[in-house]
Amino acid sequence: MTAAEASHPVGSFRRQGRLLRYVKPHWRGLIVLLATMLANVGLELLRPWPIKLVVDNVLGDSGLPGVLRWLPGVDGRHGLLTWVVVATLLIFLLGTVTQMAYTYYSLRLGQRMTYSLAADLFSHLQRMSLLFHTRRPVGDLISRVTGDSWCVNTLVTDALVPALQAVVTVVAMFFVMWNLQPTLTLLALGILPFFVIVIRVLGRPIKDRTREQLDLEGNLMSHVEQTLNAVPAVQAFTREDLEVKRFKSTADRTVMAYVRATVAGLWFELFAGLVTTIGTAAVIYVGANLALDGKLTAGTIIVFLSYLSSLYEPLNDISQTAQTVQGAAAEADRVSEILETEPAIQDRPHAQEARVGGRIRYEDVTFGYEPGRPVLHGVSLEADPGDVIAIVGPTGAGKTTLMNLLVRFFDPWSGRITIGDVDLRDFKHRSLRGQIGLVLQDPFIFPLSIAENVAYGRPEANRHDIESAARAANAHEFITRLPEGYETVVGERGATLSGGEKQRLSIARAFLKDAPVLILDEPTSALELVPAATSLDRVEVRRAVERRFDFRRMVDDHEALYRRVVSTRGRA
Numbered sequence: 001m002t003a004a005e006a007s008h009p010v011g012s013f014r015r016q017g018r019l020l021r022y023v024k025p026h027w028r029g030l031i032v033l034l035a036t037m038l039a040n041v042g043l044e045l046l047r048p049w050p051i052k053l054v055v056d057n058v059l060g061d062s063g064l065p066g067v068l069r070w071l072p073g074v075d076g077r078h079g080l081l082t083w084v085v086v087a088t089l090l091i092f093l094l095g096t097v098t099q100m101a102y103t104y105y106s107l108r109l110g111q112r113m114t115y116s117l118a119a120d121l122f123s124h125l126q127r128m129s130l131l132f133h134t135r136r137p138v139g140d141l142i143s144r145v146t147g148d149s150w151c152v153n154t155l156v157t158d159a160l161v162p163a164l165q166a167v168v169t170v171v172a173m174f175f176v177m178w179n180l181q182p183t184l185t186l187l188a189l190g191i192l193p194f195f196v197i198v199i200r201v202l203g204r205p206i207k208d209r210t211r212e213q214l215d216l217e218g219n220l221m222s223h224v225e226q227t228l229n230a231v232p233a234v235q236a237f238t239r240e241d242l243e244v245k246r247f248k249s250t251a252d253r254t255v256m257a258y259v260r261a262t263v264a265g266l267w268f269e270l271f272a273g274l275v276t277t278i279g280t281a282a283v284i285y286v287g288a289n290l291a292l293d294g295k296l297t298a299g300t301i302i303v304f305l306s307y308l309s310s311l312y313e314p315l316n317d318i319s320q321t322a323q324t325v326q327g328a329a330a331e332a333d334r335v336s337e338i339l340e341t342e343p344a345i346q347d348r349p350h351a352q353e354a355r356v357g358g359r360i361r362y363e364d365v366t367f368g369y370e371p372g373r374p375v376l377h378g379v380s381l382e383a384d385p386g387d388v389i390a391i392v393g394p395t396g397a398g399k400t401t402l403m404n405l406l407v408r409f410f411d412p413w414s415g416r417i418t419i420g421d422v423d424l425r426d427f428k429h430r431s432l433r434g435q436i437g438l439v440l441q442d443p444f445i446f447p448l449s450i451a452e453n454v455a456y457g458r459p460e461a462n463r464h465d466i467e468s469a470a471r472a473a474n475a476h477e478f479i480t481r482l483p484e485g486y487e488t489v490v491g492e493r494g495a496t497l498s499g500g501e502k503q504r505l506s507i508a509r510a511f512l513k514d515a516p517v518l519i520l521d522e523p524t525s526a527l528e529l530v531p532a533a534t535s536l537d538r539v540e541v542r543r544a545v546e547r548r549f550d551f552r553r554m555v556d557d558h559e560a561l562y563r564r565v566v567s568t569r570g571r572a
Contacts (some may be wrong), residue, residue, distance in 0.1 A: 007015065007355045009556050011120060014441065015329075015332050015333060015336040016151075016155055016325075016328070016329060017150065018033065018336070019117065019155060019332055019335070019336070020152075020155070020156070020160075021036075022113040022116050022117055022152050023109075023113065023156055025112075025116070025265050026112050026113065028106050029107060029108055029109040029112075030156075030531070032101070032105045033102060033105045033106055033109060033157075033161060034161070036098045036099075036101045036102040036339065037102060037164070037168075038162060038168065038398045039094075039098040040095065040098050040102060041165060041168050043091055043094055043095045043098065044095075044169065045172055045173070045176060046087075046091055046304070047091055047095075047486070048302070048303045048306035049087075049303065050084045050085075050087050050088045050091070051302055051303065051306070052302060052303040053080065053084050053086055053299070054081070059495065060332070064546070066416060084439070086267045090191075091365060093179075105156075106157045106161070109156065109157060110153035110156065110157040110158075110455060111153070113152045113153055113156060113559045114149055114153045114452045115149075116150045117151075117152045117226050117335065118146065118149035119143050121144065121145050121149055121335060121337070121338055122145050123337065124338060124339055124343075125141060125145070125338065127343045128341065128343050128344070129343060129344035129345055129410065130404070130409045130410070130533070131344060131369060131410065132341070132344065134341075134369075137219070137222030137225075137226070138222060138223025138225050138226070138294050138351060139218060139219075139220075139221035139224060139225035139226065139242045140218035140219065140221065141226065141338075142220050142221060142333050143217060143221045144218070144219040144335060147217070147331075148214065148332075148334045148335045149329040149331075150331065151328040151329075151331035151332040151335060152332075154328035154331070155324075155325065155328050155332065158328075159325045159328060160281075160463045169311075169313075171566075172313060173307050174189070174311075174313040176307060177304060177307050177308070180300055180303065180304050180307070181287070181290070181300070181304055182298065182532075183286070183290075184286060184287055184290075184304060185278075185281055187283055187286055188283050188284075188308055188311060188312075190279065190498075191233050191275050191276065191278065191279040194275045195272065195275055197364075197511050198268065198271045198272050198275060202264070202267055202268040202271060205264045206261065206264045206265055206331050207329050208283045208330075209257065209260045209261035209263075209264045209329040210261045211263070211330035211332075211333065211334075212260070213254065213257040213258050213260075213261045213330075214331060214334060216253055216254040216257050216328055217254055217335075218334075219250055219254075220247070220250045220251060220254050220310065223243075223246060223247055223250055224247070227247075231544070242465070243318050261357075262397060268317065276312040279308075279312065280308060280312065281306055283304075283305070284305070286343055287301050287304060293551075300383070321499050331367055336349075344410075344411075345409070345410070345411065345429050347405055347407055347428050347429060348425055348426060350426070351425075351426055351427060351428045351429075352426060352428065353427070353431045354418050354419075354427040354428065354431040354432040354434070354435050355420075355435075355518055356420070356421060356432075356435040356436070356515075356516040357385065357419070357420050357516065358420025358421065359382055359383065359384050359385070359387065359418075359419075359420065359421075359515070360382065360383045360406070360417075360418070360419050360545060360551055361381075361382040361417070361419075361421075362379055362380050362381045362402075362415070362417050362420075363380055363415050363416050363417070363418070364378050364379070364414070364415040365378070365379045365412045365414070365415035365417060366378055366379075366412060366413045366414045366415055367401065367405060367412045367413050368410075369412060374413070375398045375401050376398045376401060376402060376405075376412075379398075379402065379415075379469070380415075385491060391403075400441055400521055403438075403519050405417055405519055406424070406436065406517070406519065407433055407436055407438060407519070408424055408429045408433070410424075410433055411425065419517075423538055434515070434518045435515050435516050435517060436515050436516075436518075436519060437457070437510035437511070437513045437514070437515040437518040437519065438510060438511045438518075439503075439506050439509075439518075439519065439520045440506065440521055441521040443502045443506030444506070445490055445497065445502050445505060445506070445507070446490075447483075447489065447490060447491060448487050448489065448490070449480065449486065449487050449488060449489050449491050450485070450486045450487070450490065450505065451463070451466050451486040451487060451491075451568065453490065453505055453509065454469060454470060454475075454505060454509050454512055455509075455512060456509055456514050457509055457510070457512065457513040458513050458514070461512055463486070465512060466486065466508075467486070468512075469508045469509070469511040469512035470504075470505075471507045472508065472511045473504045473505070473507040473508035473511055474504055475501070475504035475505055475507075475508050476506070478501055500505075507520070
């Protein structure tokens with residue numbers, strides 16, 4: 001989906017609406033937030049009245065309002081002044097307490113919604129196919145999970161709730177101001193059509209500029225992530241300066257996008273502020289003339305101008321909210337693009353739990369990564385329980401792809417793969433993967449302890465089973481030489497281990513999983529390790545993909561894998 005498609009106003013609005021479902025689990029916090037908001041509005045309505053009492057009733061000649069006569073000690077100017085001071089203090093204290101409560105619950109609600117959305121986004125990304133991940137920069141995906149997920153916090157606590165507060169305030173201020181002076185009230189509200197024009201005309205560019213900025217920030221993060229993962233190659237080829245230049249180039253474009261987004265926001269603020277300033281000037285002019293004609297008291301003018309400020313403040317908040325929503329909408333689009341992308345591998349409605357047993361068969365399987373460019377074409381092969389099969393062929397012939405189809409990282413374009421005469425697509429894919437042990441071509445080691453890495457696929461395993469798997473993988477000896485043995489924590493991606501040690505841990509992990517099917521994708525000593533694994537009783541079928549064979553001796557030509565599979569059979 002392109003950014004232009006994502007920015008369609010109707011689709012974007014629906015996306016933002018769907019994200020509001022993250023409020024539901026935290027509805028109690030939202031109720032408290034709304035209650036404190038209403039309390040703040042009420043206190044704002046009371047705030048100007050002490051000043052009016054001082055001007056009209058303490059310093060002026062107006063009599064004591066009847067509603068205040070029941071207060072003790074209010075007789076006389078000094079008594080009224082005392083109550084005015086007390087009321088001012090109470091309004092301040094109550095306003096501060098309610099504002100503190102509002103801030104607390106706003107922060108709490110926003111954080112919980114943000115991390116709920118981030119968790120769902122992270123979970124969804126893990127279900128996406130390998131093909132999806134090969135086409136998406138990792139840094140950009142990280143940016144969407146850790147940065148763009150804040151959009152739900154922005155939409156609710158920085159946009160929706162403030163907008164609701166602004167609407168309630170405007171309505172309340174309208175009734176109070178109407179009772180004070182209807183003409184000035186209508187004049188003050190005359191600016192509303194111009195506000196709507198500003199929001200509609202100047203709001204859209206903010207979203208477009210913000211989306212551009214976010215995409216470039218994702219690209220920048222991707223460049224950093226890719227370069228740091230490739231540090232050995234960068235240093236080996238002395239490309240540090242080149243990578244810095246690339247970073248600066250992307251950073252410059254990101255800065256310019258940020259500036260363009262900021263300028264769009266500044267233009268929005270300028271015209272929104274200009275509209276309210278014109279409204280204030282008009283009210284001052286007309287109100288002053290009414291006061292000069294004796295139709296308004298000085299206290300009423302002061303209260304009205306105070307309310308006018310309180311009226312225009314929420315209107316400004318609404319304009320700011322519109323600006324905030326446009327920025328959050330760009331983030332919401334980036335988040336929703338991921339959540340709306342369906343995983344390529346899904347279970348059929350009638351899919352069953354996998355019980356792997358019987359013959360594994362590839363039947364005329366064709367598959368490729370790009371339309372019209374098959375990597376495997378019409379491949380057929382079979383393996384019986386207990387067989388050990390080595391699939392050989394030139395680099396790029398599709399050996400790893402062949403194995404990935406068995407784990408259902410991908411589904412064939414045509415043909416089918418069966419286990420025990422059951423199509424793999426009739427198994428639940430997570431259940432199927434639980435029945436297959438896999439040693440990846442690039443062994444991945446997590447920054448955990450040695451024991452936790454070995455037990456990654458079977459976290460409930462006890463120490464005896466972990467050590468047995470390590471011995472079967474010829475890893476126990478080097479593990480015991482580590483400072484803390486099996487409790488030694490390895491570095492990022494196993495940086496503290498050699499390549500061979502990482503590979504042995506990866507093989508031990510697959511052995512410990514004790515799955516009926518074992519796939520070894522280019523381990524350096526796979527043929528020696530497979531027989532050693534026979535101590536794990538439940539390993540029924542093992543498949544070794546070994547590239548150290550002289551395939552020229554075993555295969556007639558480099559295209560052999562496309563037409564047939566040459567295998568070395570043995571018994572585990």
